[in-house]
Amino acid sequence: MTNQNEQPVGTDPCVCVECGQQYSIEELRSSNAHYFDAPHHYDRGCERYCLSCWLGVGSLDIARDP
Numbered sequence: 001m002t003n004q005n006e007q008p009v010g011t012d013p014c015v016c017v018e019c020g021q022q023y024s025i026e027e028l029r030s031s032n033a034h035y036f037d038a039p040h041h042y043d044r045g046c047e048r049y050c051l052s053c054w055l056g057v058g059s060l061d062i063a064r065d066p
């Protein structure tokens, strides 16, 4: 049987409370590891906010990043 109350930490996709986008902390940890450290400290918000919202730029700003 699968345990319904205890989900494995770090493997399930998170949903951003700001924009509702799904994201994977594990993926971000491997591809954007530097954001988890100073000065961004995304490790403090990675469970609730996607990286875009945490950085406060939004996907539009990322899309037109030079």
Ligand SMILES: [Zn+2]
Pocket (backbone or CB within 6 Å): 016, 017, 018, 019, 020, 021, 049, 050, 051, 052, 053, 054
């Ligand atoms: Zn977001």
